[in-house]
Amino acid sequence: MNEVMLAVVIILGTFLIYHLALKIHERWNHPFTAPVLIATAIIIIILVIFHIPYKTYMLGGKWIDELLGPAVVALAYPLYQHRDTLRTLTGPILVGTSFGAILGISTGLLLAKWAGFNSSIIYSLTPKSVTTPVAMAVTETLGGVMSLSAVFVMIAGIGGVLMHTYVLRLFRIDHYLGRGVGMGSASHAIGTATSMESSKLEGAISTIAMVVSAIVVSVITPGLVLILM
Amino acid sequence: MVKLGKIAVHICLLYLIFLLGNWIEHTLGLFIPGSVIGMLILFLLLITNIIQVSWIAEGANFIVKNLAFFFIPVTVGVLNYYQLFSGKGFLLIIIVLISTIFVMAGSGIVSQWLVRRKEYKHE
Structure with a gap:
C-alpha cells in the first residue's frame, strides 16, 4: 500500500473511531467517556496490538494536525456569539480568568519544579488549564512535548469535572458567573460541557472564560516562565 | 453537498487567518502562538463587521463542535x-x-x- 492510500485510511479510520467515541459519550455521559479519551485509547490499543509505530500512524495523522491552527482561530466564533454577555460582564470575567491563569501557571510550574521534574516536562504541564490546541501551541513555543501537554490538559479537564461539585461548594462559589468562570478557566471544553448542563447562562460564561483564558495564558506564560524557572 | 462546500470554503478562510497570525508572530518575533494571534484578529474583524459572520459561521461551528477530533493524533x-x-x-x-x-x-x-x-x- 502506498503512502497516500495509507494516509487516507488512517484519516478515515480516525474519523470513524472519533464518531464511535461520540456515540459512546452520548450513551454513557460521564467525564471518563470524554470522546478524546475514548478515541485516543482505542487508537493506542489498535497501534499496540498490530505493532504499528506512531510514526506510521502520523503519515495520516499529520494531515489532521494541519487543522489545529485554524481550529484555534475558529474559537473567535463562540466568543463573538457571546459578545453581549462579554461586554456587560467584562471586568469580572477578565479579572477572574486572569487571576486563575496566573495561579494555574505558577502552581503547576512550581509544584513540578519542586518535585524535581525536568524542564521539558514542566513546560508541557504549565499550560494544562487551556483548551488542547492552544496548550499544545504554547508548549511548542516553550520547548515542551506537545503529546504530553495534551495529556495534562485531559487530566485537568476530567479531574476538574470530577472535583467541581466539592471545590465549588467548599469555596462557596454559587453564582452562575463564578461557577462558569471557574469551570471554563480550569477545565476548558470538558468543564464547559458540564456548565452547559447546569444552565445555558453558566455555559455561555464558561465558553467565554475558556477562550479568554486561552488568550491570557498564551500571552503571559512565556514571561511568567522566565520569572519562575 | 452545498453545506460541505461551504464548510470547506470557511475553513480555508480560517486557514488564511491562521497563516496571517503565523506571519505576524514570526515577523514581530512574538512569543504568542500564531494561531492565537489569528483568533484575536478574527474576533476584531467580526466585531468591526469587516468579516461577515456568515463567511466563517458553518466552518467555525463544524470545527468547534468537533474540536477533539483535530487533536486526537x-x-x-x-x-x-x-x-x-x-x-x-x-x-x-x-x-x-x-x-x-x-x-x-x-x-x-x-x-x-x-x-x-x-x-x-x-x-
Missing part, C-alpha cells in the same frame, strides 16, 4: 511516553489536579466577588 503520541506515568510520574497527575483546584477556586472566587459587588451597587 497528537494525543495518541502519548504512547511514546507511557513509562513517564509509572513510578514518580504519578506525581504529575496529583500536581495537575492540585493546580486545577487552585484555578477553579481562584478564578471563581474573584469573578463572583466582583460581580456581586457590581450587582450590589446597581440595587
Whole structure:
C-alpha cells in the first residue's frame, strides 16, 4: 500500500473511531467517556496490538494536525456569539480568568519544579488549564512535548469535572458567573460541557472564560516562565 | 453537498487567518502562538463587521463542535511516553489536579466577588 492510500485510511479510520467515541459519550455521559479519551485509547490499543509505530500512524495523522491552527482561530466564533454577555460582564470575567491563569501557571510550574521534574516536562504541564490546541501551541513555543501537554490538559479537564461539585461548594462559589468562570478557566471544553448542563447562562460564561483564558495564558506564560524557572 | 462546500470554503478562510497570525508572530518575533494571534484578529474583524459572520459561521461551528477530533493524533503520541506515568510520574497527575483546584477556586472566587459587588451597587 502506498503512502497516500495509507494516509487516507488512517484519516478515515480516525474519523470513524472519533464518531464511535461520540456515540459512546452520548450513551454513557460521564467525564471518563470524554470522546478524546475514548478515541485516543482505542487508537493506542489498535497501534499496540498490530505493532504499528506512531510514526506510521502520523503519515495520516499529520494531515489532521494541519487543522489545529485554524481550529484555534475558529474559537473567535463562540466568543463573538457571546459578545453581549462579554461586554456587560467584562471586568469580572477578565479579572477572574486572569487571576486563575496566573495561579494555574505558577502552581503547576512550581509544584513540578519542586518535585524535581525536568524542564521539558514542566513546560508541557504549565499550560494544562487551556483548551488542547492552544496548550499544545504554547508548549511548542516553550520547548515542551506537545503529546504530553495534551495529556495534562485531559487530566485537568476530567479531574476538574470530577472535583467541581466539592471545590465549588467548599469555596462557596454559587453564582452562575463564578461557577462558569471557574469551570471554563480550569477545565476548558470538558468543564464547559458540564456548565452547559447546569444552565445555558453558566455555559455561555464558561465558553467565554475558556477562550479568554486561552488568550491570557498564551500571552503571559512565556514571561511568567522566565520569572519562575 | 452545498453545506460541505461551504464548510470547506470557511475553513480555508480560517486557514488564511491562521497563516496571517503565523506571519505576524514570526515577523514581530512574538512569543504568542500564531494561531492565537489569528483568533484575536478574527474576533476584531467580526466585531468591526469587516468579516461577515456568515463567511466563517458553518466552518467555525463544524470545527468547534468537533474540536477533539483535530487533536486526537497528537494525543495518541502519548504512547511514546507511557513509562513517564509509572513510578514518580504519578506525581504529575496529583500536581495537575492540585493546580486545577487552585484555578477553579481562584478564578471563581474573584469573578463572583466582583460581580456581586457590581450587582450590589446597581440595587
